Amino acid sequence: MSQHQANISESITFYGAGAMAEAIVKGLISKSVVQAGNITMLNRSNSQRLEELQRLYGIKVSNNADLLPGILQNSPIIVLAIKPKDAAEVLRSLGPLLSADTLIVSVIAGLTIRTIQDLLGRKQPVARTMPNTSSSIGLGATGIAYSKEIDDRQRQTVTALFGAVGTVTVVEEEKLEILTGISGSGPAYIYYMMEAMMAAGIRGGLTPQQCRELTVQTVLGAARMVQLTGEEPSALRAKVTSPNGSTQAAIETLDKGEFFETVIAAVARCAERSKEMGAALKEGIS
Numbered sequence: 352m353s354q355h356q357a358n359i360s361e362s363i364t365f366y367g368a369g370a371m372a373e374a375i376v377k378g379l380i381s382k383s384v385v386q387a388g389n390i391t392m393l394n395r396s397n398s399q400r401l402e403e404l405q406r407l408y409g410i411k412v413s414n415n416a417d418l419l420p421g422i423l424q425n426s427p428i429i430v431l432a433i434k435p436k437d438a439a440e441v442l443r444s445l446g447p448l449l450s451a452d453t454l455i456v457s458v459i460a461g462l463t464i465r466t467i468q469d470l471l472g473r474k475q476p477v478a479r480t481m482p483n484t485s486s487s488i489g490l491g492a493t494g495i496a497y498s499k500e501i502d503d504r505q506r507q508t509v510t511a512l513f514g515a516v517g518t519v520t521v522v523e524e525e526k527l528e529i530l531t532g533i534s535g536s537g538p539a540y541i542y543y544m545m546e547a548m549m550a551a552g553i554r555g556g557l558t559p560q561q562c563r564e565l566t567v568q569t570v571l572g573a574a575r576m577v578q579l580t581g582e583e584p585s586a587l588r589a590k591v592t593s594p595n596g597s598t599q600a601a602i603e604t605l606d607k608g609e610f611f612e613t614v615i616a617a618v619a620r621c622a623e624r625s626k627e628m629g630a631a632l633k634e635g636i637s
């Protein structure tokens with residue numbers, strides 16, 4: 352795991368201008384890793400969304416189908432940030448526009464390097480990544496697998512790109528699904544837990560503002576405790592849990608709901624669903 356800070360001078364085109372693309376762009380610009388003028392964001396039709404992104408970040412935008420080929424042909428780095436269902440159409444039209452060394456960076460869940468190259472119709476250098484939305488505040492956790500066509504300079508660029516907005520973990524491609532189950536989708540599980548804690552507090556008579564403040568600080572403090580003390584979460588949990596006390600009673604209630612195994616099952620199902628999405632895209636090729 353590593354955190355890098357470097358400047359990237361090449362221009363980058365984000366194909367897809369949704370939540371994940373914005374999270375990365377926001378992080379890159381706030382850390383001054385890429386100049387706003389070197390970033391172009393594309394979407395299919397939503398001009399209002401593009402205007403908003405341009406206003407917020409000072410980047411270039413386009414949804415003009417006539418200009419698209421020129422933009423893509425001149426972009427040394429293209430980040431694919433569209434939904435899996437739109438990927439096949441986009442990649443088929445993208446293939447003929449690429450140079451041999453255009454770097455393709457995909458954030459699309461489930462879509463394998465092989466399927467990307469098959470859809471492009473060429474053995475392009477590909478970095479398959481799985482970031483998360485916390486990249487927008489520089490606290491992302493990104494998993495990366497590289498195609499064998501990638502050279503060292505391109506690896507460094509991808510590491511710098513995601514290292515600027517959080518940690519980077521390079522894994523074999525087959526591990527990206529389980530990684531998605533932990534860090535790609537993981538923020539949603541934590542938010543869900545926070546929703547439940549806040550709802551409980553409100554039911555118990557605290558104000559929404561108090562619940563929010565207490566819950567945020569508790570989650571932040573717990574994560575920082577694991578990070579800063581280096582202790583195992585189980586050891587830290589033991590320090591909160593007095594014998595026969597209130598925490599023990601709470602944990603026993605969670606265990607009645609099979610909390611631990613349910614989280615493991617959720618992560619496994621997430622990984623499985625990523626594979627299903629990838630398989631559906633692969634089937635669409637023939």
Ligand SMILES: NC(=O)C1=CN([C@@H]2O[C@H](COP(=O)(O)OP(=O)(O)OC[C@H]3O[C@@H](n4cnc5c(N)ncnc54)[C@H](O)[C@@H]3O)[C@@H](O)[C@H]2O)C=CC1
Nearest residue numbers: 367368369370371394395432433434435437458459460482
């Ligand atoms: N949201 C998240 O937490 C994460 C998402 N991802 C991946 O990121 C990708 C994007 O997800 P979100 O940003 O959440 O989706 P989103 O729905 O917010 O954004 C998708 C974007 O793609 C654009 N688009 C769709 N078809 C297009 C086309 N033919 N030409 C140009 N633009 C097109 C849409 O206009 C939209 O701007 C997905 O593949 C997802 O698997 C990966 C990690 C985390």
Ligand SMILES: O=C(O)[C@@H]1CCC=N1
Nearest residue numbers: 459460531535536537
């Ligand atoms: O839910 C999804 O499919 C994407 C992938 C990881 C986070 N969001």
